[in-house]
Amino acid sequence: MKITVDQDKCCGAGTCVLLAPDVFDQRDEDGIVVLLDEAPPAELHSLVHEAASVCPAAAISVTS
C-alpha cells in the first residue's frame, strides 16, 4: 500500500485522523493533513481505505 495526500485539496476536517491516528495527523496551525506513515502495516489497510473514501475533500489516494 502506498498513500499520497494532496495538501492543497485538504479541508482540515480531520476525518482521517479520527479513523487512523497512526497514519494521519493535522498541522496545528491550519489543520492540513500530515502523512505520518506512507506505507502502513497490513492491519491498518482497511482503515486507510475507509479514510480515503470518507475524506470530504478527496485529498487521500491509495494505491496497492
Next chain:
Amino acid sequence: MTLIVGASAAGLATAEALRRKGYTGPLTILGAEPHLPYDRPPLSKQVLSGTWEPARAQLRSAEALAALDATFVLGDPAVHLDVTERAVHTASGRVLKADNIVLATGLRPRTLRGQPTLRTLDDALALRSDLLNCSRAVVVGDGVLGAEIAATARQMGVAVTLAGPQQAPMALQLGPVVAGLLAELHTSQGVDLRLGAAVTEVDDHGVLLETGEVLPADLVVVAFGSAPATDWLQNSGLVLGNGIVCDSRCRAADGIWAVGDVARWHHETLGRLVRLENRTNATEQAIAVAGNVLGADQPYTPVPYFWTDQFDAKIHVHGFVGPGMSVVEGSLSERRFVAHYHREGELVGVVGWNMPKQARQHRQSITPSCRATAATSTQGAA
C-alpha cells in the same frame, strides 16, 4: 444486483463502502449528469475562481474508478421508481432492476426568474464566465453557498453585493457572534452587505428588497436554498416530506435506501427526523447505508459537521450552534479560536475559526441528546 441512483459524493461513497465491506455482486451507478463523480465544495471556491481546472474536482482517478468494478450509466436521469418491482426507469427508457436500490439524487437549487444558481459543475463554469463579464453582481442568499460565492467573486475582483433576510451571513449556521465576525470579514474585503431585508423581486437589472430599496446589478446570482430532488418519486409510494423519509437504518422501503442530501431519516439519539445538507454527511451516511444494505442493521446517529472557506477564514462547525457561546481556545480578536455552544448544561456544538485541528479535537466531547438539541436549528440541516 445493487443500483445506486446518483453519481455524486454520496452515491460514489456508497459504492466504495459496499466493495470495502465485501459486496462482490454487480453494481450499477446511475447519474443524471454526464460527468464522472466530481466534488461540489470546490465549485463555489476553486472552480469558480479558476484556481483549479475543472478536472481537479473529480472525486477519483480513472484507476480508482476502474478498481470499483461498477457500471456507470451517466447522463440519463431517473424518472420513475417502481418500489414493488424494485426497478428504476430512466429518461432514455432504460429499466434497471435490482435487489437493493440506494437513492442518492441530492438537491435541486431553488431558482428565481431563471437567474443563475450554482449546483453542478456546468453551473459553476457558466457562473464563472458570467462573473468575468459583469461589473456588479448581487448574490441573493445569506447561507453558506451565497456567502462563499460572494467571497469568491470578490476575490476575482468583481464588485459584489450580498443580500438576504438574516442580520449576518450564515447567522443560522453560526449563531450571532461568529456570524457577526463573518459579516465584518466580508465588509473589510469590500463585499457590500445588504442584509436583514427579504428580496421581493429579481430581474436582469437587479434586485428589489422588501424595504423598497433597489440593488442594481448586471448579474444576479441566486443561492437561497435547495429542495431534495424527489420530484421523480412523487408516484412511487415512498413517503416524501422534505426529502425521502426513512427509518433509523436509512431505509425507505424494503430494499430501498436513501443517502446524502436527499435522505431524511430518524436520528435515534436526537429522537426526530433529520436531513443534513453537507459534504461529510454524504460519505458518512454512505458507510452506514452500505452496512445496512449488507445486513448490519445499525442506526445512523452522526454529529453533524461542515466547513466553509471564505477569504482567509476556515470555519468548522461540529454539532449544533445557538446564541450562547464561550471561547475556549484562542480569541475572537485574533480571529483564531474555538468556541463551545451549550444547551441545558450539555456541550452540543463546537465552532473553530482558523483552528480546524483543535475544533476537531473538541468535537469528541459533544454529546447531543434529543433534550438539549430539540430547540436548536440543525446547522446545514432541515
